[in-house]
Amino acid sequence: MTEHLLRAARSEAELPQGYDEPATPADTLTPELELAGVDKVYSSRRGTTEALRGIDLRVAAGEFVALVGRSGCGKTTLLRILAGLLPPTGGEVRAGGRPVWRGGRRDEETVSRFGLVFQEPNLFPWFTIEDNVALPLKLRGVDRATRRARAHELCDLVGLGGFEKSLPRELSGGMRQRAAIARALSCDPSVLLMDEPFGALDALTRDRMNLELQSIASTTGATVVFVTHSIPEAVFLADRVVLLSPRPGRIHSVVDVDLARPRELEIDVEPAFRETVRALRTALDEEA
Numbered sequence: 001m002t003e004h005l006l007r008a009a010r011s012e013a014e015l016p017q018g019y020d021e022p023a024t025p026a027d028t029l030t031p032e033l034e035l036a037g038v039d040k041v042y043s044s045r046r047g048t049t050e051a052l053r054g055i056d057l058r059v060a061a062g063e064f065v066a067l068v069g070r071s072g073c074g075k076t077t078l079l080r081i082l083a084g085l086l087p088p089t090g091g092e093v094r095a096g097g098r099p100v101w102r103g104g105r106r107d108e109e110t111v112s113r114f115g116l117v118f119q120e121p122n123l124f125p126w127f128t129i130e131d132n133v134a135l136p137l138k139l140r141g142v143d144r145a146t147r148r149a150r151a152h153e154l155c156d157l158v159g160l161g162g163f164e165k166s167l168p169r170e171l172s173g174g175m176r177q178r179a180a181i182a183r184a185l186s187c188d189p190s191v192l193l194m195d196e197p198f199g200a201l202d203a204l205t206r207d208r209m210n211l212e213l214q215s216i217a218s219t220t221g222a223t224v225v226f227v228t229h230s231i232p233e234a235v236f237l238a239d240r241v242v243l244l245s246p247r248p249g250r251i252h253s254v255v256d257v258d259l260a261r262p263r264e265l266e267i268d269v270e271p272a273f274r275e276t277v278r279a280l281r282t283a284l285d286e287e288a
């Protein structure tokens with residue numbers, strides 16, 4: 001079974017020439033996100049580091065894709081390139097069919113459709129939760145009453161209703177991360193890019209956040225790319241899990257997660273869940 005899953009999951013790049021891969025949703029629809037032959041080499045006075053090589057990936061609108069792989073394999077680099085925070089040294093990155101990068105400069109209109117969430121919530125400590133959540137709207141010149149209404153709506157969505165006037169230091173780590181998610185959603189992004197957003201949370205809070213993120217993704221219909229070190233978390237959340245191999249990061253395999261939604265936490269005892277986790281762990285071990 002493990003072997004069967006992995007065989008089905010080999011990335012396009014690894015298939016022999018002329019092999020006719022069955023169409024998947026991401027192949028048949030216009031992709032929301034597309035990486036074609038993306039390379040990244042970091043250069044400094046001390047030398048160069050090849051972080052990514054020849055990344056080809058398509059993510060369909062509304063799809064939830066998790067990126068996993070060993071520490072240092074290039075997950076953050078890939079996400080930052082997608083987000084328009086870091087230019088690739090080769091290849092093409094498109095969102096909604098438009099290039100994210102044009103000659104080393106990012107396309108502001110394209111990246112304005114993205115919401116970003118990192119491991120640290122990065123809230124302004126002297127702003128209330130409401131003001132933090134509404135900050136991107138303020139920067140876009142949205143009037144105060146509209147900002148306030150939107151912040152309240154988003155606080156409700158992420159389970160922070162009633163905490164709008166609190167300061168970040170008055171909230172728990174999980175609540176602060178919810179505020180960061182609400183802020184990322186404030187401009188109605190079509191794409192959410194998340195780098196280990198729950199990595200600093202305790203296990204119980206992380207479980208709860210996973211349930212909430214699943215529901216947020218379904219309510220908003222956003223396309224999500226989610227970086228995590230946790231294979232069970234990736235399998236719980238994602239429609240597809242992309243496994244990167246170590247430096248330089250390349251796509252080792254792409255595993256479809258064939259589990260019905262909404263998923264409950266207890267899904268982790270189901271054979272299909274366990275088999276997918278095991279297949280990914282085996283693949284990760286092969287790569288080490």
Ligand SMILES: Nc1ncnc2c1ncn2[C@@H]1O[C@H](COP(=O)(O)OP(=O)(O)OP(=O)(O)O)[C@@H](O)[C@H]1O
Nearest residue numbers: 042043049051070071072073074075076077078247
């Ligand atoms: N600014 C930089 N300059 C030089 N090398 C870098 C820079 N940022 C990352 N790297 C290198 O690129 C490689 C990929 O790093 P990256 O942070 O993308 O990996 P990662 O998979 O996200 O790691 P982790 O899981 O530990 O967060 C690593 O070898 C790292 O040392």
